[in-house]
Amino acid sequence: xxxxxxxxxxxxxxxxxxxxxxxxxxxxxxxxxxxxxxxxxxxxxxxxxxxxxxxxxxxxxxxxxxxxxxxxxxxxxxxxxxxxxxxxxxxxxxxxxxxxxxxxxxxxxxxxxxxxxxxxxxxxxxxxxxxxxxxxxxxxxxxxxxxxxxxxxxxxxxxxxxxxxxxxxxxxx
Numbered sequence: 001x002x003x004x005x006x007x008x009x010x011x012x013x014x015x016x017x018x019x020x021x022x023x024x025x026x027x028x029x030x031x032x033x034x035x036x037x038x039x040x041x042x043x044x045x046x047x048x049x050x051x052x053x054x055x056x057x058x059x060x061x062x063x064x065x066x067x068x069x070x071x072x073x074x075x076x077x078x079x080x081x082x083x084x085x086x087x088x089x090x091x092x093x094x095x096x097x098x099x100x101x102x103x104x105x106x107x108x109x110x111x112x113x114x115x116x117x118x119x120x121x122x123x124x125x126x127x128x129x130x131x132x133x134x135x136x137x138x139x140x141x142x143x144x145x146x147x148x149x150x151x152x153x154x155x156x157x158x159x160x161x162x163x164x165x166x167x168x169x170x171x172x173x
Contacts, residue, residue: 001059002100004107007052009066012040014065015052022090026125053107055091055100067091069104079118084108086122105138123148 005014013036023029042050050072059064074085086108091100092138105120112120121143124131132142151159 002103003056004103006051007054009040009044011054012036015068016040017066018090022088055104057095066095067100076118081118083117083119084112
């Protein structure tokens with residue numbers, strides 16, 4: 001039996017395990033430097049900006065965390081409203097085929113509708129054909145005209161502190 005619930009502080013270690021399993025599947029395990037305390041702070045600190053839902057599967061009286069969705073609010077300037085960006089969705093292989101991934105996505109879609117948000121979006125690796133087919137079967141459309149960009153590593157401080165200094169906006173309190 002499936003039960004979805006918001007993640008709790010005591011889920012941080014399990015969430016890190018799931019993140020590592022996802023990264024291993026995506027051949028990106030070497031890029032994971034998250035820690036359970038860092039996840040706990042991000043999800044349950046004084047001003048959380050990221051959220052997670054957990055899927056629990058109960059069979060023969062034993063309950064196991066089978067998957068998770070980690071998400072945050074984004075904003076569409078064109079629509080003038082918030083949406084949800086799904087950072088990660090993962091269901092452990094042994095629990096796939098039970099509708100858990102669809103339930104996690106449906107739960108986020110319901111949140112969008114209930115909160116009058118404009119969209120639910122995410123990215124998927126181009127080689128992950130099973131995930132892409134799954135998402136398309138749910139009505140998701142691939143956005144081929146948008147090319148993701150990222151600034152990370154040494155490029156981030158270089159961008160943050162350029163040689164010429166414009167007056168910076170004050171930090172958010």
